[in-house]
Amino acid sequence: MNKNVESFMEDIIFKNPGEKEFHQAVREVAESVMPYIEKNPRYKKYKILERIAEPERVIMFRVPWLDDTGEIQINRGYRIQMNSAIGPYKGGLRLHPSVNLGILKFLAFEQVFKNSLTTLPMGGAKGGSNFDPKGKSDNEVMRFCQSFMTELQRHIGPNTDVPAGDIGVGGREIGFLFGQYRKIKNEFSGILTGKALNWGGSLIRPEATGYGAVYFAQEMLKTKKEEIKNKICTVSGSGNVAQYAVEKLNHLGGKAVALSDSSGMIYDPDGIDEKKLQFVMELKNIKRGRIKEYADKYGVKYFADKRPWGIPCDIAFPSATQNEISKNDAKKLIDNGCYCVSEGANMPTVPEGVDVFMNAKILYGSGKAANAGGVATSGLEMSQNSLRLAWSREEVDEKLHNIMVNIHKSCIKYGKDGNFINYVNGANIAGFVKVADAMIDQGLV
Ligand code: NDP
Ligand code: 2IT
Numbered sequence: 001m002n003k004n005v006e007s008f009m010e011d012i013i014f015k016n017p018g019e020k021e022f023h024q025a026v027r028e029v030a031e032s033v034m035p036y037i038e039k040n041p042r043y044k045k046y047k048i049l050e051r052i053a054e055p056e057r058v059i060m061f062r063v064p065w066l067d068d069t070g071e072i073q074i075n076r077g078y079r080i081q082m083n084s085a086i087g088p089y090k091g092g093l094r095l096h097p098s099v100n101l102g103i104l105k106f107l108a109f110e111q112v113f114k115n116s117l118t119t120l121p122m123g124g125a126k127g128g129s130n131f132d133p134k135g136k137s138d139n140e141v142m143r144f145c146q147s148f149m150t151e152l153q154r155h156i157g158p159n160t161d162v163p164a165g166d167i168g169v170g171g172r173e174i175g176f177l178f179g180q181y182r183k184i185k186n187e188f189s190g191i192l193t194g195k196a197l198n199w200g201g202s203l204i205r206p207e208a209t210g211y212g213a214v215y216f217a218q219e220m221l222k223t224k225k226e227e228i229k230n231k232i233c234t235v236s237g238s239g240n241v242a243q244y245a246v247e248k249l250n251h252l253g254g255k256a257v258a259l260s261d262s263s264g265m266i267y268d269p270d271g272i273d274e275k276k277l278q279f280v281m282e283l284k285n286i287k288r289g290r291i292k293e294y295a296d297k298y299g300v301k302y303f304a305d306k307r308p309w310g311i312p313c314d315i316a317f318p319s320a321t322q323n324e325i326s327k328n329d330a331k332k333l334i335d336n337g338c339y340c341v342s343e344g345a346n347m348p349t350v351p352e353g354v355d356v357f358m359n360a361k362i363l364y365g366s367g368k369a370a371n372a373g374g375v376a377t378s379g380l381e382m383s384q385n386s387l388r389l390a391w392s393r394e395e396v397d398e399k400l401h402n403i404m405v406n407i408h409k410s411c412i413k414y415g416k417d418g419n420f421i422n423y424v425n426g427a428n429i430a431g432f433v434k435v436a437d438a439m440i441d442q443g444l445v
Contacts, residue, residue: 004038005030012053019102021322025109025347026053028354032428036414048436055108057081060101061151063129065143067136077148079127079155079163080108085438087121088159090375090382092166094128095173104128106322107166110346111375113431114368117407120379125161127152133168134288145176153181156191158385164193164378167321170240170285171196171206190385193378197390202381204396205374209344210244210319211397212373212404213365214252217315217342219408220363223421228315229253234308234338236260237320238284238291241344241371245317246277258308260320261291265308268300312336319344330356343367354424361420369407369427376403 005027012026030049037043063075078101081089091111094104104126112124131144156163165174174194181191188200195201204211218228231254235242238259246256255271259280272280276298283289295302309316309329316338318324324345325333330353333341340363343349347367349357357364377400384390391399407427414433415426 002031002034005034008034008049011050016102016105019105021106021347022102022109024351025106028351028424029109029113029428029432032425033432036429036432042440043436046436046440048432048439051439052083052112052432052435053109055080055082055105056084058101058105059127059155063131063144063147063151065140065147067140073144075129075131075144077127077129077151078104079152079161080104080125081155081161082108082124082126083112083435084123085435085442086116087123089125089161090115090122090164090378091125091127092164092375093169093173093177094126094166095131095133095168096128097130097132099128099130103322107346110368112435113428114372115375115379116431116434117369117410117427118372118376118379118403119406120376120403122375122379122382125163126166127163128166128169131168133173138172141173142176145173146180149177149180150184152177153184156181158189158191158382162191162193162378162382164375165240167239170194190382193381195381200381200385202377202384202396203391203393204400205377205381206240207244207247208377208400209241209371209374210246211248212376212400213241213245213317213319213342213344213370214248214254215373215401215404216365216370216408217317217340217363218252219405220340220342220365220421220423224363227252231255231314232257232312233315233317234258234311234313235317235319235344236265236308236324236348237318237345238280239320241374242317242319243277243281243284245319245344246272246280247274250274250277254315257313258311259291259294260306260308262320263290264292264302264304265306266291266295266300266302267308267311268294268298309333310336313338315340315342317342317344318348320348321345322347323350325349325353327352327356329353334360334362339363341365342370344371346371358422358424363421364423365411366424366427368431369411369423372407373400373404376400
């Protein structure tokens with residue numbers, strides 16, 4: 001136990017009561033960074049860690065909208081503008097009934113380090129609402145998005161804050177949000193990423209997080225002279241990140257055997273090939289159905305209320321949500337032979353599960369590094385918007401791939417511990433240094 005971490009955390013818990021996911025995210029970073037700060041006292045003198053853990057600004061607002069029956073509904077909207085030392089605030093919007101201040105603060109906090117790791121000039125933010133898109137009509141989603149943007153528009157801008165998607169926010173929602181911004185401001189500018197191609201979006205942005213998590217796994221495997229080909233992979237979730245992780249695994253000859261949603265999981269030992277993946281994309285992105293329908297269609301097993309971590313695999317790609325791998329799940333993964341975890345989701349492994357992975361010395365790529373491809377490609381979308389140009393699929397994919405290779409290198413630079421690469425420390429310290437130096441350069445603001 002590090003005494004400095006404990007006294008720092010006491011203060012964080014006192015100032016942010018009840019925000020347990022935020023405490024969890026801050027503690028992880030403090031544990032990585034505190035020993036580094038002790039060796040580099042200027043970060044201590046300038047109280048960088050204390051400043052980084054305090055959002056620059058928290059915006060909370062009322063989001064009233066009319067449902068299809070004409071009844072008034074009221075949700076709460078948020079935007080946490082965490083840090084803008086290295087660029088405009090950047091980070092997704094999450095629409096999920098579980099959304100609260102603590103969850104968005106943890107996500108905004110992680111985003112600061114992740115965005116720094118990408119090497120692109122982006123600060124960190126996160127936002128969203130406790131609105132539940134499940135079971136809502138397109139018109140209800142549109143009215144909600146319009147009301148949400150009616151307030152959010154005064155806080156964002158192409159050089160101020162550029163939101164994007166996250167859980168529950170995909171192409172449909174980005175479209176409705178963008179339309180309302182454009183109408184209110186009488187301005188067509190790159191204020192959101194994840195836009196459609198015909199109005200300013202970037203090729204590869206939808207694919208980027210899933211592809212990036214697989215590229216990161218590829219780099220981790222290379223350190224053991226291994227490759228994705230023929231590896232058995234389990235993937236949780238069946239949304240944006242999960243779908244494109246499976247697609248890239250198929251490109252590289254890997255075999256994805258599981259997917260899930262919040263109701264349960266499917267296990268397809270023959271592998272989710274391209275055709276089956278098309279079915280999942282249609283099911284999830286258009287019909288908005290449940291993953292159980294995959295089992296009905298292809299005659300494979302469905303397990304209600306289960307996550308994929310009991311299935312034997314070489315590589316796991318948690319790609320659903322935070323704290324979806326418990327300590328026991330982590331043990332099961334290791335016992336069944338899993339030796340590589342690449343986190344598509346943000347903070348999917350509980351701290352005790354992370355300890356299990358670390359003690360087993362497997363290739364464990366934490367979310368800040370492994371899922372940074374999404375926001376990195378958002379950064380590329382911003383560049384294209386500024387240039388008023390669109391790059392080809394190959395160009396964007398190559399840039400994304402290079403960024404993931406370089407993030408892996410940064411993790412080695414700051415996380416190598418003898419023969420073991422501690423990707424948690426590597427990502428946290430590498431992300432920290434760039435933001436910390438910028439904060440010192442810019443004075444006490
Ligand atoms: P989607 O909304 O497209 O998909 C989310 C998937 O996870 C769905 O299958 C959903 O199931 C499942 N899920 C969500 N919440 C829960 C829960 N509480 N319990 C169990 N299952 C759940 O989101 P994304 O794919 O975009 O995001 C997935 C993860 O990746 C998140 O952690 C997000 O923060 C992270 N991420 C996303 C990026 C992006 O670019 N989109 C970038 C970097 C990280 P159901 O439909 O039943 O709710
Ligand atoms: O968690 C994340 O990095 C995202 N949801 C993507 C953020 C972005 O701005 O593309």
